[in-house]
Amino acid sequence: MPLFSFLYSLTFTSIYDIINYKRKRKGKTMRELNELEIQKIKEMYERITAQHDLYADENCSCVSHFDDDDWSFQAGASKLVAIPEFADDFVVKIPFYGYSGEERDDDCYCQCKADYIWDVAIGEEKPDPWGDGICDMCDDYKVKTYTCPFEGMPLDAGNYCEAEYLAYQKAKELGVESVLAEVYPLSLGVDDEVWIQQKVEKLGLYFQVSPEQEKSLRDALGDKYITSPFSDSIAISIIENEGLDFFNKFQDFIKDNELNDFHSANYGTNNGRLMFLDYSGYST
Numbered sequence: 001m002p003l004f005s006f007l008y009s010l011t012f013t014s015i016y017d018i019i020n021y022k023r024k025r026k027g028k029t030m031r032e033l034n035e036l037e038i039q040k041i042k043e044m045y046e047r048i049t050a051q052h053d054l055y056a057d058e059n060c061s062c063v064s065h066f067d068d069d070d071w072s073f074q075a076g077a078s079k080l081v082a083i084p085e086f087a088d089d090f091v092v093k094i095p096f097y098g099y100s101g102e103e104r105d106d107d108c109y110c111q112c113k114a115d116y117i118w119d120v121a122i123g124e125e126k127p128d129p130w131g132d133g134i135c136d137m138c139d140d141y142k143v144k145t146y147t148c149p150f151e152g153m154p155l156d157a158g159n160y161c162e163a164e165y166l167a168y169q170k171a172k173e174l175g176v177e178s179v180l181a182e183v184y185p186l187s188l189g190v191d192d193e194v195w196i197q198q199k200v201e202k203l204g205l206y207f208q209v210s211p212e213q214e215k216s217l218r219d220a221l222g223d224k225y226i227t228s229p230f231s232d233s234i235a236i237s238i239i240e241n242e243g244l245d246f247f248n249k250f251q252d253f254i255k256d257n258e259l260n261d262f263h264s265a266n267y268g269t270n271n272g273r274l275m276f277l278d279y280s281g282y283s284t
Contacts, residue, residue, distance in 0.1 A: 030090065030182050030198055037084070041092055042188050044071050044082055048094065049192075054080070055100040055147045076265075077282060078150065078160035083199075093183070093195040095159035098149035152283040154258055161185075161195040164280035167259060176250040179238060181270075181277045200268040200277040209233055220244055229254055229262060237274040257281075 033041075048054075048066060056077055063073040063080065074081045077099065082092040150160070155170075157163035164183050171177040183197040209217075209232040217232055218225045220239070228235060228251060238247045259281040266278035 030184075030196070033090070033186075033196065037087060038186070040070055040084070040086070041082075041186065041194065044092070045094065045188055045192065045194055048080070048082075053100075053147075054094065054096050055098050056096040057100055076278065078280065079278075089199050091197050091199050092186075093161050093164075093197055095161040095195075096150070097159070098147055100145060100147040102145050150283070154281040154283070157280075160280040160282070164197075164278070165195060167257060167279055167281075170257060171250075171253060174249065174253055176246060176253050178242065179250065179273075179275055180279055181275050197277065198270075200275050201270050203268040203277075204264050205233055205237060205267060205269060205274055207233055209236065221248075224248065224251065227255075229260065231262075234262065234267065234274065241273050 051066070056075065063075045066073045070085050072083045072085065074083065078096055080094040080096065082094065084090070084092070153160060154163045155166040157166055161183075162185075165185060168177060168180055168183050171180055181198040181200055183195050185193050186196050187193050213236055214232055217235055217239075221228065221235070230238075230251070235247060238250065242250075259279055261278070261280075261282040262276070267274060267276045269275060
């Protein structure tokens, strides 16, 4: 990029985005991003949106070609996560609009399959044509792509990144946000927005729950043990670090807001304390 263009772009960022960004950051605990970091985020977002329509592919293959010297990427069912190589304390989340995939022409497929099974049954040898997803016996059999917008997102959010932000704000009002990685929106222009989230140091939570620990947990939670959305290891970790009252309050918060999807890829630890990094829930 020519020096003048870079300085002009950075100046525009300073005038528009930085002021708006600092206004939204008031009262937050994470550090403020600097102008160069915000500029890198803008350039990354422009590059990604120029290459991809922001629908989650069924196999998440959309991220394989996005990596460069400044960024690496991961994707889930509802978000693209950009991990900066130039900073170690935050990630950038970009929401998917929905999901995409491929489907076959079932009418043709069923007829082809029936013909194939019949031919084999009468002794005719032929290779199975469906191993590579292409039907050799019917020119009309096509693989069609589709896109489906997300519906029924938690907290009446417009996307799952916003749902996560709204969940964090609600948790903060109740005083149970300490086990959630902080997240906030960053405006990149009139219609474009990404979300900045505190980076979780270590993914997953791995320890074996002993029978004694399980019994103690059952006794402590009573009837709430059966209805808990969390595994024993998550519950024990939160109770050990935050206390039983906190855990009960946090568990009620999760149920009241119909949040879910607390599998091992969605939490980790910071300084040995459990922290959820994806808590927007997911509606199927």
